[in-house]
Amino acid sequence: MSTVIMSESSDEQAAGQHYLVCGIEDCHENGQFYCNDCHRPVCEHCRDEHVKNPDTKFHEIVLYRHRKHQLPVEKCKLHPTRNVDIFCKECKIPICSKCSTMKEHHRHEFDDLEEIYTEKYALQQGEFSKIQKYFLPNTKSLKSEIEADATKIHKLMESIRTSMKAEAESLKNLVDEVSSENIDHTHTMEKSLLEMLKSQETIYDDYIAYLGKMSDDFEQHLSLTNHKLLFSETLKIKTIPETTKPVDPVFTAGRFSKDDVAKLLGRVNISNAEPKKRKIQPMEAVTTQMKSTEKQLEQSKEKSDVKQTLSLSSFITKVREYSVPGVDGVWHVSVEKSDRLWVSDWSNLVQTDLQGKQLQKIQTSDGHGYHTATQDGDLIYTDKDNKQIYRITPDKKITKFIKTGDWRPLSVHSSRINGDILVGMYKFYQGKVTRYSKAGQEIQNIQRDNQEQGLYSEPHYITENINGDICTSDYNKRAVVVVNKSGQHRFSYTGQGSGFRPYGICTDVLGHILVCDWYSKTVHLLDQDGGFLSVILSPQQGIMPPCGVCVDDENNLCVGQRDTNTLTVYKYLQ
Template identity: 55%
Template sequence: MAMSKPGTQDAGQHYLVCNTEGCQSNCQFYCKACLKVMCELCRDEHLKNPDNKKHKVVPYRQRRLHLPKENCKNHPTRNIDMHCDDCNIPLCSQCCTMEDHLRHKLVDLETIYYENCAECQGKIRQIYQYFIPTSEELRQETKADTTEIKKIMDDIRTSMKAEGKRLKKLVEKVILQKIVGINDVEKSITAMLQNQGKIYEDYISYLKDVVEEFSGYLSSTQLLGNPMISTMSGHLTINSIPQTTKPFPPVFTPGQFSEEDVSKLLGTVNASKYKQDNRAIKPMETLKPTDQMKQDEKKSDVKQTLSLSSFVTKVKEYTGVRNAYHISLGKSGSGWVSDDDGNLVQTDLQGNALQKIKTSSEGTGYHTVTQDMDLMYADRKKHVIKRITMDNKVTEFIKTGDWEPLSIHSSKTNGDILVGMKKDNVARVTRYNKTGREIQGIQRDNKDQKLYSNPHYITENINGDICTSDISADAVVVVNKSGHHRFSYSGQHSRFLPWGICTDVVGHIIVCEGFFGNRAVHILDEDGGFLRFLLKEQDNTFPYSVCIDDGNNLHVGTYLTNKVTVFKYLQ
């Protein structure tokens, strides 16, 4: 698929509504910092805000980012418009014909520029849509904690004074000492919270500086030395949101009155012995996608804590479906397992059948469970995707026309539906949104070669990659979210027939190989590197299907048995 240029407006769209909430006016302007369209009135209000004083707002027609024009030093009459990946330098078209760059990989500079612009704009969106609002929420939380701590300390003071009244003059003498201690505790906690508030204020200020820096990349008119024409990995780094601890309020312990030990009678106020909890920072994937921004973020916190275990441990197994060709698990403790005869069975984790559906599909990954716990499955004969809700209401959700749907996967990040399909000798992967509207078709690579032959299993990785098992291509084919081919994995032997496929929270790609003597489950990293075999030739079974549950356990369905076995493989 050709990459669209940043900021282009859809053909035939003559009226664009202002992005300001509650405003339905026609947009006339575009803020390059916020990446929002706005009407004239909202533009004026936007620029009045002190936080936006450095924002550049331009007429909507001038919103596009263009590759800066710069003459080649070696050929002054030519503009620099190409990039040599081998030499990592920009060139003009005449330089490309010189002997120094023969057989080098040359890339259109405008393509690199637009891709980096899009990445830079995405980072700016993240700052405005996630980092700043999240940091502000945390700052406000510290204020609320300060108020709460003050209230708790006031309650403790009141309790202590009530005790003191009963002990008259002797109590009054001791209670003054206790009040001093309480004030010290409050002062210490308040100082800590104020310091945390200052940390987030400084971080928000830093984020605004980063926005200014990234905006500078976008508005630069220089080409040489401009990071927008080369890799941006070292320039688009955003420091993580600072982690602070949430205070645990002190607890007042009432004492028993006696003249011998007034201090004990009045009780004690101690700082909490409990471990202070880190403040909850909402993950980026909780952001709702908008027309201009859809966030996807790797679960890096999970990556830092989970890795492949040295040993694979069998957790349990359940029975009920012979020849388990595909498994779809939901969050309700039940799942769907299909066989090679069109039977789709819902079972609990003990293997008890809850319901059974007869379908026209068999031997592929033709069903999935959505974010709403609905079942979706492909009807290969009727060329439709059917949806069954929790109350067993059946609808024809998507009609695929002349294309025969083979495999289906519901995205866990945004609810998109990915469908592998074929027609005659042509195959493709189609993306639909949650309403069933087609939004993407993936069929060929950047060399116009076909990507797929028979995508009979499909899944999505945590980085947005679309991973398919292609039984006719003898490979696992992986494209990125934009549909660009990243890599193909062809196994570890001369012949490789991939079957069931899934990914885990660490980004591993897990795929079954059930034929030609290997009979193993392959584990790859998210870039296609082979890591290890799991369950290689175990018990003379043929692993056909794999699925990950919420506990990060691997469910493996096998051919010629009625068992699904659950393994723990991460530590």
């Protein structure tokens, strides 16, 4: 009997990921139905035959995802030849059909054990799915949020410590300045007091000289030979000049404490505000989330099926060509939906349909690969001058999304794998790639290789391959730089010969890398490991020169030219 091609881990996986083969002998059609009595998948034709057959016409046939799970075989301990398949509601134990006839179970009510098993299986399967699709992802998201908060706190405290050191240094400089002025003042005061005392010394020197002269005069008056002088005049002595003692300078010590200094320098405190609880997705959203996951699985299967049937065509065919109003050149292209594109030149960002009709226009100031459409239908674009990343919602509302600090954002890409936002940035002739979550939280920074050499100069365009590789087009480095999802350098492609100048870059469903070469005016096709496959477009196809590239939902290559507003669509896969 044929069975499921691949083993299943859940109902959703069986229904969305795996191909089921009909369980009827010699039938290999898709077993989309299930016979709950035979416990095997059946195709539509065999289902109809099953109903017509007298032996099976009363069997219960349902869609595969609504099937009853087969009861595991368990032998009855009392009757080893019988299988346990009945549940006694009074005794609350599983029994076999022969047990039900025993007097211990006389007049007891019974249930089909397989029905109970199916119900319990579905219940437990649902709980298991909640773990995988709700509890575990949300817990990991909260953990990532905590890690992001830890990084933020570390950066914040480093900034506070730097500010505190600067403030303390400033206070030290002021203390040194005031102390120096005070010391200079003591020198000036000392000089003034010493000059005053020197003046007083001069007064007494003069008075001492006067007293010497007076002593000589008195000696002459008292001389016996000159006794007549005693009668001629009477000598009088001048009083001793008065002088003042200097007032001693007094140093009044500053009155301050450690707390006073702390007030001068400031203090870091925790706010009294109540901490905000981390947002946990409500349980009511589980069902919606599961349905979304099922849809993603189905889309993944469809893409996988397409990948298995597609291959490189031996020649490239032009599908359509049209002019995009509102731009002077097509520097970059982002596919929003199957019928809409975003196109930009150096200073204009235009939304257009496949007929070239303008739907929306925004004035910008960037150029290169600075916009990307998300899986949610938003458009994200960078503004390198304001160091800001913006988001445009389907209702045309523009909001600030991410601030990039000292770095100028050049290129941006929304991951088709997990919705992460990849941003190429630069400052002072050095570049880096930063990964953000869908909510705008910084997750990863990629800047250097294992030898601590800078990987990037100015990553003008950025994209992601199907294996998670991050591919950047660095015009200044003259290379396509590719790292894996962990940030480890895998390879750099530097063109064929000299003069390689990479511009627009994209990848396709087969993992190919397509990059524009400004120097040779060509589009190069590489394999997933950087191996050169071919020049897929050259001036012979009328592209002068190719600048922006992307692959649309129909696996066509959209190519824009820098010097004209012409957008050309090619088919290169078959």
